[in-house]
Amino acid sequence: MSKTPAYDLNKLKSTGMMKQKQGDLFSVRLKVVGGHITAEQLRALADAAERHGVGHVHLTTRQGVEVPCVAYEQIEALRETLAGADVEFGACGPRVRTITACQGSLCRYGLIDCQQLARSVDAHVEGIEGLPHKFKLAITGCPNGCIKPQENDLGIMGQSYVERDAELCLDCGLCADACRPGALTIEHGGLVEDRSLCNNCGMCVGVCPVDAISATGCGYAVFVGGKMGSEPRLADRLPFEVGDESILLNVITATLRWYTENGTEKERFGTTIDRVGLDNLIESLTDEVQGLSDV
Protein backbone atom coordinates (compact mmCIF):
# COMPACT_ATOMS: atom_id res chain seq x y z
CA MET A 1 0.00 0.00 0.00
CA SER A 2 1.41 3.44 -0.89
CA LYS A 3 2.17 5.76 1.98
CA THR A 4 0.30 9.06 2.02
CA PRO A 5 2.84 11.90 1.89
CA ALA A 6 2.71 14.47 4.68
CA TYR A 7 1.62 17.92 3.56
CA ASP A 8 0.18 21.09 5.01
CA LEU A 9 -3.25 21.46 3.40
CA ASN A 10 -3.61 25.13 4.35
CA LYS A 11 -0.27 25.96 2.80
CA LEU A 12 -1.19 24.12 -0.38
CA LYS A 13 -4.54 25.91 -0.49
CA SER A 14 -2.88 29.29 -0.18
CA THR A 15 -1.12 28.66 -3.50
CA GLY A 16 -4.06 27.33 -5.43
CA MET A 17 -4.16 23.62 -4.69
CA MET A 18 -7.47 22.14 -3.64
CA LYS A 19 -7.62 18.63 -2.37
CA GLN A 20 -10.15 16.54 -4.22
CA LYS A 21 -12.42 13.95 -2.70
CA GLN A 22 -10.47 11.29 -4.58
CA GLY A 23 -7.53 10.33 -2.36
CA ASP A 24 -4.37 12.37 -2.83
CA LEU A 25 -5.42 14.18 -5.98
CA PHE A 26 -5.50 17.95 -6.26
CA SER A 27 -7.25 20.38 -8.55
CA VAL A 28 -4.64 23.06 -9.15
CA ARG A 29 -5.93 26.58 -9.67
CA LEU A 30 -3.90 28.77 -11.98
CA LYS A 31 -3.50 32.49 -11.98
CA VAL A 32 -5.44 34.08 -14.84
CA VAL A 33 -5.89 37.86 -14.74
CA GLY A 34 -8.92 39.22 -16.53
CA GLY A 35 -9.56 35.96 -18.40
CA HIS A 36 -6.54 36.66 -20.60
CA ILE A 37 -4.48 33.66 -21.70
CA THR A 38 -2.00 33.71 -24.57
CA ALA A 39 -1.81 31.02 -27.23
CA GLU A 40 1.54 29.94 -25.85
CA GLN A 41 0.04 29.59 -22.39
CA LEU A 42 -2.84 27.54 -23.79
CA ARG A 43 -0.35 25.16 -25.40
CA ALA A 44 1.53 24.85 -22.11
CA LEU A 45 -1.77 24.22 -20.31
CA ALA A 46 -2.68 21.43 -22.72
CA ASP A 47 0.75 19.91 -22.29
CA ALA A 48 0.57 20.20 -18.50
CA ALA A 49 -2.88 18.61 -18.34
CA GLU A 50 -1.67 15.63 -20.36
CA ARG A 51 1.61 15.18 -18.51
CA HIS A 52 0.58 15.91 -14.94
CA GLY A 53 -3.22 15.58 -14.88
CA VAL A 54 -5.72 13.47 -16.78
CA GLY A 55 -5.80 15.35 -20.06
CA HIS A 56 -8.31 18.11 -19.48
CA VAL A 57 -8.61 21.46 -17.71
CA HIS A 58 -11.63 22.95 -15.98
CA LEU A 59 -12.84 26.50 -16.67
CA THR A 60 -14.20 28.11 -13.51
CA THR A 61 -17.15 30.45 -13.26
CA ARG A 62 -14.76 33.36 -12.71
CA GLN A 63 -12.57 33.11 -15.82
CA GLY A 64 -10.10 30.87 -14.03
CA VAL A 65 -8.49 27.61 -15.13
CA GLU A 66 -7.84 24.56 -12.99
CA VAL A 67 -5.85 21.45 -13.78
CA PRO A 68 -7.73 18.66 -12.01
CA CYS A 69 -6.57 15.24 -10.83
CA VAL A 70 -2.93 16.14 -10.19
CA ALA A 71 -1.18 13.71 -7.83
CA TYR A 72 0.69 15.35 -4.95
CA GLU A 73 4.00 14.05 -6.34
CA GLN A 74 3.29 15.80 -9.67
CA ILE A 75 2.68 19.27 -8.28
CA GLU A 76 6.25 20.58 -8.54
CA ALA A 77 6.64 19.12 -12.02
CA LEU A 78 3.38 20.83 -13.02
CA ARG A 79 4.67 24.11 -11.66
CA GLU A 80 7.83 23.78 -13.74
CA THR A 81 5.97 22.88 -16.93
CA LEU A 82 3.78 25.96 -16.59
CA ALA A 83 6.53 28.33 -15.48
CA GLY A 84 8.06 28.09 -18.95
CA ALA A 85 4.95 29.83 -20.34
CA ASP A 86 4.68 32.33 -17.48
CA VAL A 87 1.68 30.62 -15.91
CA GLU A 88 1.67 30.72 -12.10
CA PHE A 89 -0.42 28.90 -9.56
CA GLY A 90 -3.35 30.97 -8.30
CA ALA A 91 -4.71 31.74 -4.87
CA CYS A 92 -7.36 30.17 -2.66
CA GLY A 93 -8.20 30.90 0.96
CA PRO A 94 -8.61 34.36 2.55
CA ARG A 95 -7.03 36.46 -0.17
CA VAL A 96 -7.95 38.58 -3.18
CA ARG A 97 -8.90 35.96 -5.74
CA THR A 98 -8.69 35.91 -9.53
CA ILE A 99 -9.52 39.36 -10.85
CA THR A 100 -12.13 39.06 -13.56
CA ALA A 101 -12.53 41.57 -16.38
CA CYS A 102 -14.41 42.00 -19.64
CA GLN A 103 -12.81 43.12 -22.88
CA GLY A 104 -13.55 46.79 -22.32
CA SER A 105 -10.79 47.94 -24.63
CA LEU A 106 -12.14 45.86 -27.53
CA CYS A 107 -15.89 45.99 -26.97
CA ARG A 108 -17.49 48.91 -28.73
CA TYR A 109 -19.37 49.85 -25.58
CA GLY A 110 -16.25 49.77 -23.41
CA LEU A 111 -15.40 52.96 -21.56
CA ILE A 112 -12.18 51.82 -19.85
CA ASP A 113 -9.32 49.43 -20.60
CA CYS A 114 -10.38 46.63 -18.24
CA GLN A 115 -7.48 44.33 -19.09
CA GLN A 116 -4.83 46.91 -18.31
CA LEU A 117 -6.68 47.86 -15.15
CA ALA A 118 -6.96 44.20 -14.09
CA ARG A 119 -3.18 43.80 -14.36
CA SER A 120 -2.64 47.02 -12.47
CA VAL A 121 -5.04 46.05 -9.66
CA ASP A 122 -3.54 42.56 -9.52
CA ALA A 123 -0.06 44.01 -8.99
CA HIS A 124 -1.45 46.44 -6.41
CA VAL A 125 -3.09 43.78 -4.22
CA GLU A 126 -0.34 41.16 -4.62
CA GLY A 127 0.87 39.87 -1.28
CA ILE A 128 -1.96 41.32 0.80
CA GLU A 129 -2.62 38.78 3.55
CA GLY A 130 -4.74 38.66 6.68
CA LEU A 131 -8.18 39.17 5.14
CA PRO A 132 -11.07 37.59 7.07
CA HIS A 133 -12.20 35.56 4.06
CA LYS A 134 -11.89 35.36 0.28
CA PHE A 135 -12.28 38.60 -1.65
CA LYS A 136 -13.51 38.67 -5.24
CA LEU A 137 -12.84 41.61 -7.50
CA ALA A 138 -14.33 42.26 -10.94
CA ILE A 139 -13.84 44.96 -13.56
CA THR A 140 -16.50 45.70 -16.14
CA GLY A 141 -16.14 48.16 -18.99
CA CYS A 142 -19.51 49.91 -18.90
CA PRO A 143 -22.88 49.87 -17.12
CA ASN A 144 -23.98 46.87 -19.18
CA GLY A 145 -22.03 45.05 -16.48
CA CYS A 146 -21.28 41.85 -18.39
CA ILE A 147 -18.76 40.76 -15.75
CA LYS A 148 -21.38 41.17 -13.00
CA PRO A 149 -19.61 43.61 -10.66
CA GLN A 150 -22.61 43.54 -8.32
CA GLU A 151 -21.90 39.89 -7.50
CA ASN A 152 -18.37 40.57 -6.32
CA ASP A 153 -16.90 41.79 -3.03
CA LEU A 154 -15.62 44.77 -4.99
CA GLY A 155 -16.82 45.61 -8.48
CA ILE A 156 -15.44 48.33 -10.71
CA MET A 157 -17.50 49.73 -13.58
CA GLY A 158 -16.36 52.06 -16.35
CA GLN A 159 -18.18 55.38 -16.50
CA SER A 160 -18.51 58.10 -19.10
CA TYR A 161 -19.44 61.57 -17.92
CA VAL A 162 -21.45 63.41 -20.55
CA GLU A 163 -22.81 66.89 -21.17
CA ARG A 164 -25.21 68.29 -23.71
CA ASP A 165 -24.92 71.55 -25.59
CA ALA A 166 -28.54 72.70 -25.77
CA GLU A 167 -27.64 75.23 -28.48
CA LEU A 168 -26.62 72.46 -30.88
CA CYS A 169 -29.42 70.06 -29.98
CA LEU A 170 -32.07 69.41 -32.64
CA ASP A 171 -34.48 67.70 -30.22
CA CYS A 172 -34.49 64.69 -32.53
CA GLY A 173 -34.71 62.35 -29.54
CA LEU A 174 -32.27 59.70 -30.79
CA CYS A 175 -30.30 60.03 -27.55
CA ALA A 176 -33.51 59.32 -25.64
CA ASP A 177 -33.94 56.14 -27.68
CA ALA A 178 -30.45 55.09 -26.57
CA CYS A 179 -30.92 56.04 -22.93
CA ARG A 180 -32.07 52.92 -21.09
CA PRO A 181 -32.42 54.45 -17.61
CA GLY A 182 -34.71 57.21 -18.91
CA ALA A 183 -32.40 60.09 -18.05
CA LEU A 184 -33.21 61.57 -21.45
CA THR A 185 -36.78 61.72 -22.72
CA ILE A 186 -38.69 63.60 -25.35
CA GLU A 187 -41.62 65.54 -23.96
CA HIS A 188 -43.80 67.82 -26.06
CA GLY A 189 -41.23 67.73 -28.85
CA GLY A 190 -38.30 68.78 -26.69
CA LEU A 191 -35.52 66.85 -24.99
CA VAL A 192 -35.81 66.64 -21.20
CA GLU A 193 -32.87 65.59 -19.00
CA ASP A 194 -33.02 64.05 -15.54
CA ARG A 195 -29.39 63.73 -14.47
CA SER A 196 -30.35 61.78 -11.36
CA LEU A 197 -31.27 58.80 -13.57
CA CYS A 198 -28.07 58.83 -15.62
CA ASN A 199 -25.85 55.76 -15.15
CA ASN A 200 -22.97 57.27 -17.17
CA CYS A 201 -23.14 54.65 -19.93
CA GLY A 202 -22.21 57.13 -22.66
CA MET A 203 -24.64 55.57 -25.14
CA CYS A 204 -26.17 58.94 -26.00
CA VAL A 205 -22.84 60.25 -27.29
CA GLY A 206 -22.61 57.62 -30.01
CA VAL A 207 -26.02 58.33 -31.50
CA CYS A 208 -26.27 62.12 -31.56
CA PRO A 209 -26.19 63.14 -35.23
CA VAL A 210 -24.85 66.63 -34.51
CA ASP A 211 -22.49 65.86 -31.59
CA ALA A 212 -24.58 67.95 -29.24
CA ILE A 213 -23.75 65.43 -26.51
CA SER A 214 -20.11 64.82 -25.72
CA ALA A 215 -18.11 62.91 -23.15
CA THR A 216 -16.21 65.11 -20.74
CA GLY A 217 -14.21 62.25 -19.26
CA CYS A 218 -14.19 58.69 -18.00
CA GLY A 219 -13.99 57.24 -14.51
CA TYR A 220 -15.12 54.41 -12.30
CA ALA A 221 -18.12 53.47 -10.20
CA VAL A 222 -17.32 51.14 -7.30
CA PHE A 223 -19.64 48.46 -5.90
CA VAL A 224 -18.99 46.80 -2.55
CA GLY A 225 -20.15 43.73 -0.68
CA GLY A 226 -21.60 41.55 -3.41
CA LYS A 227 -21.51 37.77 -3.17
CA MET A 228 -23.29 34.72 -4.52
CA GLY A 229 -23.28 31.28 -2.93
CA SER A 230 -25.70 30.09 -0.28
CA GLU A 231 -26.47 33.60 0.99
CA PRO A 232 -26.41 35.86 -2.06
CA ARG A 233 -26.17 39.62 -1.66
CA LEU A 234 -25.93 42.22 -4.41
CA ALA A 235 -23.29 44.89 -3.93
CA ASP A 236 -23.97 48.46 -2.82
CA ARG A 237 -22.77 51.23 -5.07
CA LEU A 238 -20.47 53.68 -3.31
CA PRO A 239 -21.70 57.27 -3.60
CA PHE A 240 -18.48 58.51 -5.21
CA GLU A 241 -17.21 59.22 -8.67
CA VAL A 242 -13.65 57.97 -8.93
CA GLY A 243 -11.90 60.02 -11.55
CA ASP A 244 -8.57 58.27 -12.02
CA GLU A 245 -6.73 55.02 -11.51
CA SER A 246 -4.49 56.12 -8.65
CA ILE A 247 -7.55 57.17 -6.62
CA LEU A 248 -9.22 53.87 -7.49
CA LEU A 249 -6.21 51.90 -6.23
CA ASN A 250 -6.36 53.89 -2.99
CA VAL A 251 -10.07 53.05 -2.66
CA ILE A 252 -9.23 49.35 -3.05
CA THR A 253 -6.45 49.51 -0.43
CA ALA A 254 -8.63 51.40 2.03
CA THR A 255 -11.53 48.99 1.47
CA LEU A 256 -9.34 45.95 2.12
CA ARG A 257 -7.98 47.62 5.27
CA TRP A 258 -11.49 48.36 6.54
CA TYR A 259 -12.51 44.76 5.88
CA THR A 260 -9.41 43.43 7.68
CA GLU A 261 -10.06 45.67 10.69
CA ASN A 262 -13.79 45.09 10.93
CA GLY A 263 -14.45 41.60 9.57
CA THR A 264 -14.44 38.53 11.77
CA GLU A 265 -12.80 35.27 10.75
CA LYS A 266 -14.55 33.64 7.78
CA GLU A 267 -17.03 36.51 7.46
CA ARG A 268 -17.63 37.66 3.89
CA PHE A 269 -17.25 41.36 3.18
CA GLY A 270 -20.96 41.89 2.47
CA THR A 271 -21.85 40.41 5.85
CA THR A 272 -19.34 42.71 7.55
CA ILE A 273 -20.94 45.68 5.78
CA ASP A 274 -24.39 44.57 6.98
CA ARG A 275 -23.16 44.11 10.54
CA VAL A 276 -20.95 47.22 10.89
CA GLY A 277 -22.80 49.48 8.49
CA LEU A 278 -22.25 50.78 4.97
CA ASP A 279 -22.07 54.33 6.35
CA ASN A 280 -19.11 53.31 8.49
CA LEU A 281 -17.24 52.07 5.40
CA ILE A 282 -18.15 55.19 3.39
CA GLU A 283 -16.97 57.45 6.22
CA SER A 284 -13.72 55.55 6.49
CA LEU A 285 -13.09 55.81 2.74
CA THR A 286 -13.94 59.50 2.73
CA ASP A 287 -11.44 60.10 5.54
CA GLU A 288 -8.72 58.00 3.99
CA VAL A 289 -8.89 58.60 0.25
CA GLN A 290 -8.18 62.01 -1.27
CA GLY A 291 -9.89 63.07 -4.47
CA LEU A 292 -13.28 61.33 -4.16
CA SER A 293 -16.18 63.39 -5.44
CA ASP A 294 -19.81 62.76 -4.57
CA VAL A 295 -22.11 61.32 -7.23
Next chain:
Amino acid sequence: MTSETGDDALVLTGGTCPAIFNDIDAHLGAVAPGETVKLIASAGEQVASIARGLKADGHTIIGTERDDDSVSMTVRRQSGSPSDNAGECCPGGSCR
Protein backbone atom coordinates in the same frame (compact mmCIF):
# COMPACT_ATOMS: atom_id res chain seq x y z
CA MET B 1 -43.18 55.73 -48.75
CA THR B 2 -40.18 57.02 -50.72
CA SER B 3 -36.91 58.70 -49.86
CA GLU B 4 -35.87 62.13 -51.11
CA THR B 5 -33.99 60.45 -53.95
CA GLY B 6 -37.06 58.66 -55.07
CA ASP B 7 -35.94 55.32 -53.66
CA ASP B 8 -38.25 53.30 -51.46
CA ALA B 9 -37.71 53.84 -47.76
CA LEU B 10 -36.21 50.84 -46.06
CA VAL B 11 -38.58 49.70 -43.34
CA LEU B 12 -36.68 47.99 -40.56
CA THR B 13 -39.33 47.85 -37.86
CA GLY B 14 -39.69 44.38 -36.43
CA GLY B 15 -36.40 43.26 -38.00
CA THR B 16 -33.62 41.68 -36.03
CA CYS B 17 -29.90 42.09 -36.14
CA PRO B 18 -27.64 41.26 -37.82
CA ALA B 19 -30.00 40.96 -40.82
CA ILE B 20 -31.14 44.58 -40.61
CA PHE B 21 -27.55 45.78 -40.87
CA ASN B 22 -27.03 43.78 -44.04
CA ASP B 23 -30.17 45.39 -45.44
CA ILE B 24 -28.92 48.84 -44.47
CA ASP B 25 -25.57 48.14 -46.14
CA ALA B 26 -27.31 47.08 -49.33
CA HIS B 27 -29.65 50.09 -49.26
CA LEU B 28 -26.82 52.56 -48.76
CA GLY B 29 -24.66 50.73 -51.28
CA ALA B 30 -27.36 51.29 -53.92
CA VAL B 31 -26.95 55.08 -53.86
CA ALA B 32 -23.92 57.17 -54.71
CA PRO B 33 -21.80 58.73 -51.95
CA GLY B 34 -23.38 61.99 -50.80
CA GLU B 35 -26.90 60.87 -51.75
CA THR B 36 -29.58 60.17 -49.19
CA VAL B 37 -31.79 57.25 -48.23
CA LYS B 38 -34.65 56.95 -45.80
CA LEU B 39 -34.68 54.34 -43.07
CA ILE B 40 -37.64 53.62 -40.83
CA ALA B 41 -36.92 51.91 -37.53
CA SER B 42 -38.74 51.17 -34.30
CA ALA B 43 -38.36 53.86 -31.66
CA GLY B 44 -36.16 52.86 -28.74
CA GLU B 45 -33.22 50.49 -28.85
CA GLN B 46 -33.55 49.58 -32.52
CA VAL B 47 -33.29 53.11 -33.87
CA ALA B 48 -30.59 53.96 -31.30
CA SER B 49 -28.54 50.96 -32.37
CA ILE B 50 -28.92 51.82 -36.04
CA ALA B 51 -28.09 55.50 -35.49
CA ARG B 52 -25.00 54.49 -33.55
CA GLY B 53 -23.85 52.16 -36.31
CA LEU B 54 -24.48 54.75 -39.03
CA LYS B 55 -22.56 57.40 -37.14
CA ALA B 56 -19.67 55.04 -36.40
CA ASP B 57 -19.43 54.31 -40.12
CA GLY B 58 -19.30 57.99 -41.04
CA HIS B 59 -22.79 58.41 -42.52
CA THR B 60 -24.76 61.50 -41.56
CA ILE B 61 -28.29 61.52 -40.21
CA ILE B 62 -29.59 64.75 -41.64
CA GLY B 63 -33.18 64.55 -40.46
CA THR B 64 -35.58 62.57 -38.34
CA GLU B 65 -39.33 62.32 -38.11
CA ARG B 66 -40.98 60.51 -35.27
CA ASP B 67 -44.41 59.05 -34.76
CA ASP B 68 -45.63 57.07 -31.78
CA ASP B 69 -43.53 53.98 -32.23
CA SER B 70 -41.21 54.53 -35.15
CA VAL B 71 -38.59 56.97 -36.35
CA SER B 72 -37.86 57.84 -39.95
CA MET B 73 -34.26 58.88 -40.57
CA THR B 74 -32.88 60.58 -43.65
CA VAL B 75 -29.30 59.43 -44.01
CA ARG B 76 -26.60 60.83 -46.28
CA ARG B 77 -24.20 58.16 -47.42
CA GLN B 78 -20.61 58.91 -46.50
CA SER B 79 -18.22 59.56 -49.32
CA GLY B 80 -16.00 56.51 -48.68
CA SER B 81 -16.86 52.84 -49.09
CA PRO B 82 -20.27 51.45 -48.12
CA SER B 83 -20.86 50.98 -44.44
CA ASP B 84 -19.23 48.22 -42.45
CA ASN B 85 -21.61 47.39 -39.69
CA ALA B 86 -20.16 43.98 -39.00
CA GLY B 87 -20.55 43.28 -35.33
CA GLU B 88 -22.92 46.11 -34.56
CA CYS B 89 -25.77 44.71 -32.61
CA CYS B 90 -28.21 45.62 -29.89
CA PRO B 91 -26.63 47.65 -27.09
CA GLY B 92 -24.05 45.42 -25.42
CA GLY B 93 -25.12 43.15 -22.66
CA SER B 94 -28.68 42.44 -23.57
CA CYS B 95 -27.91 39.21 -25.39
CA ARG B 96 -24.93 38.07 -23.32
